[in-house]
Amino acid sequence: MALTADDFKEALSSLPSSEQILLLKQLCAPQFGGKLADFNSPAVELAQALLPLAATFSIAPISGFNVGAIAVGASGALYLGSNLEFTGVPLSATLHAEQSAVLNAWMHGESKLQALAISAPPCGHCRQFLWELPNAPRLPIIVGQAQTMLNELLPMPFGEPRSSGQGLLDSPPSKLQSIAPAQQITAQRAINAAQRSYTPYTHTPEGFVIECADGQHFTGRTAENIAFNPSVPAVLTALNQRNLSNSRHVTIHRCTQAKLATALHSNSKLAASIIRSLSTAAIQTVLLESA
Numbered sequence: 001m002a003l004t005a006d007d008f009k010e011a012l013s014s015l016p017s018s019e020q021i022l023l024l025k026q027l028c029a030p031q032f033g034g035k036l037a038d039f040n041s042p043a044v045e046l047a048q049a050l051l052p053l054a055a056t057f058s059i060a061p062i063s064g065f066n067v068g069a070i071a072v073g074a075s076g077a078l079y080l081g082s083n084l085e086f087t088g089v090p091l092s093a094t095l096h097a098e099q100s101a102v103l104n105a106w107m108h109g110e111s112k113l114q115a116l117a118i119s120a121p122p123c124g125h126c127r128q129f130l131w132e133l134p135n136a137p138r139l140p141i142i143v144g145q146a147q148t149m150l151n152e153l154l155p156m157p158f159g160e161p162r163s164s165g166q167g168l169l170d171s172p173p174s175k176l177q178s179i180a181p182a183q184q185i186t187a188q189r190a191i192n193a194a195q196r197s198y199t200p201y202t203h204t205p206e207g208f209v210i211e212c213a214d215g216q217h218f219t220g221r222t223a224e225n226i227a228f229n230p231s232v233p234a235v236l237t238a239l240n241q242r243n244l245s246n247s248r249h250v251t252i253h254r255c256t257q258a259k260l261a262t263a264l265h266s267n268s269k270l271a272a273s274i275i276r277s278l279s280t281a282a283i284q285t286v287l288l289e290s291a
């Protein structure tokens, strides 16, 4: 469903009017993509105040539980996040608001977070998901007025902390190429996304591109987790970017996935089920190999 300026105004009503004007300008722009960068307030304070705004993007037809999260990037920009549920597919396809905000920051090129503000305490699944961040142990987590660090919320994590330059957000891209010559720009976008996947545990990168009827496109990559289940497939990363944009209600016209030709696991069937729950769009596949 489309969000209107009235929805945004209501969520921003606690802020000074000059701040509301700066934010509304960005939120109502046709190209809005879930990032807020031009504001007056200190970023972390504003992140806490904007949680109701982030929650307006939530789609929770199963639980009815709307969650908002905001990742504060090292650049000072804010990245919205909201939970996403899908009817007719397994509950494991659910994306949590914390994941949504982190993935949004990642897709905008942030390599580190200053803090993560959330409207509800993070579940165990998300605590393990956040453990992949480069500065995970000391990442400030803000819930309401309470601030803590991830290592206090996850005192006995599964897996060692990621080294600097090897975590989700800051790991280097891999080199992949299409087995068949890929001419279309969309195929190349999917390949580029696959190359920037974070897959240190199974080395199975995937890229996903959603093209909408209004000409907008949304790209997603796989974000793997050491415990496997908190991993996010590329299709969800792409759907998250679409949901945080002003094309969230626009018909999906076509999808393209890029994946390795040979791998021990694949998200293709899951991606097809999720897309089919939203759209009749076809999914074309680009098969990849290491370059």
Ligand SMILES: [Zn+2]
Residues within 6 Å of the ligand: 096, 097, 098, 122, 123, 124, 125, 126, 127
């Ligand atoms: Zn969670």
